[in-house]
Amino acid sequence: MAAGIKPSGKTDLSCVVSAQPCAWAFAGTRSTTAAACVTRNREVYAGGQAVRALVVNAGNANAATGQQGARDNADIADAMSGVMNVRPHEVLTASTGIIGHLLPMDKVLSGLEHLPDELNADVPPFAAAIMTTDTRPKTATATLSSGAQIIGTAKGSGMIHPDMATMFAFAFSDAAVDQDALRAAFPAIVSRTFNAVTVDGDTSTNDMAVVLANGAAGETDLHEFLTALEGVMRDLARQIAADGEGATKLLTVKVSGASTEAEALTAARTCCVSPLLKSAVHGNDPNWGRVIMAVGRSGAAVDIEAMTVSVQGVPVFAGKPLTYDADAVSAAMKAEEVTFELGLGVGSASGEAWGCDLSAEYVVINAEYTT
Structure with a gap:
């Protein structure tokens, strides 16, 4: 009521x-x-x-x-x-x-x-x-x-x-x-x-x-x-x-090859909360370097030479940068859900986390929340 x-x-x-x-x-x-x-x-x-x-x-x-x-x-x-x-x-x-x-x-x-x-x-x-x-x-x-x-x-x-x-x-x-x-x-x-x-x-x-x-x-x-x-x-x-304030798309990060489930979840969550990665998702920018950054600061164990990253199903990194069609991946990111798949290369545990993109509307909503 x-x-x-x-x-x-x-x-x-x-x-x-x-x-x-x-x-x-x-x-x-x-x-x-x-x-x-x-x-x-x-x-x-x-x-x-x-x-x-x-x-x-x-x-x-x-x-x-x-x-x-x-x-x-x-x-x-x-x-x-x-x-x-x-x-x-x-x-x-x-x-x-x-x-x-x-x-x-x-x-x-x-x-x-x-x-x-x-x-x-x-x-x-x-x-x-x-x-x-x-x-x-x-x-x-x-x-x-x-x-x-x-x-x-x-x-x-x-x-x-x-x-x-x-x-x-x-x-x-x-x-x-x-x-x-x-x-x-x-x-x-x-x-x-x-x-x-x-x-x-x-x-x-x-x-x-x-x-x-x-x-x-x-x-x-x-x-x-x-x-x-x-x-x-x-x-x-x-x-x-998906209904995050100002969100225009759902961000999903799937992590495999982690040493423990806890570390897989930590790595996935850290990616989802990164303002830089969230902004890239909003702008349809396949800037996978921001994933590498987020995983690195999460504290989860990783073997960078065995690590893999895919964006919308397209491999972009496998221990080294891969050649891919950036325009095609960017176009694929103009979807309701953007998925990053990461392999940490150190174990068999997995985990998944969800977030959303970061838009200007988020700032507007929270700047005016009490007034």
Whole structure:
């Protein structure tokens, strides 16, 4: 619903409620200035109990708001518990928007009181209500052999860099899964998906990824569930990268021949966040030297004499510069997705990361964000 948190009058308050308790897993930003919602969710997570509800406000991050911000966040959970007949510790909170402003709690609490009446098909979906500078909602789904479903949604366009532990990612499922097994697997899934996205090198105070599964559809094969969950989150991660503020194309970097998966991901992420490479992608310039630079500063092990680089499938470097048609490669880069494939020549591990080009529009959006 539109509670009046956003000056634009767009939808800014939303919730998801389960009829029964959910097994769940959580990852939050590693920022040392994390927002109140992240801090509280971590405390709830440490308690190990099931949850039943998630409430999200957009337009205000409630970050750097001191003890008052923490109290306001707790009050949201308490109010949600009363409205939806759940216990406070069964409620997760999430806030996104401008940093350093107290929440308009009169509007938030009034909105929560009316939220149950707004739960109908005539209002914009949850995926739209959680957006800030996003240009479009982001959703992905999967259906398992048991009939259970996974429905994922995310928001994020700027202030995005891999450090999940302004990105939200939520996945909801009616599959029955063991909470301990889910929590054990979740960090690696986040690492390969949302932590492989970078738009501008800035990690938000409010980043979080959450998966909730309430078991209503009955038992599901754990491996199948986790594979499907990673697929949904990978889809959402790519959508976030493609919708980066001012983006005109998706940047994909695939790394092979690394000594470890962690180093492959590090090399790929470093390429995706490089302003020089992002600018070259925007200008359709196959300047592969910027890839060499980015890999070198990433810290990943590399054998330069065995290293390979391809742009849009065209080999441009193999231990030495290769002859290629620069005009043809430049033309191929005028696509919605530009892919660099790198071989580091030191092992068998691989990894992939996603980003976007760097346009003048990014500066415009962020120069005028608060005004």
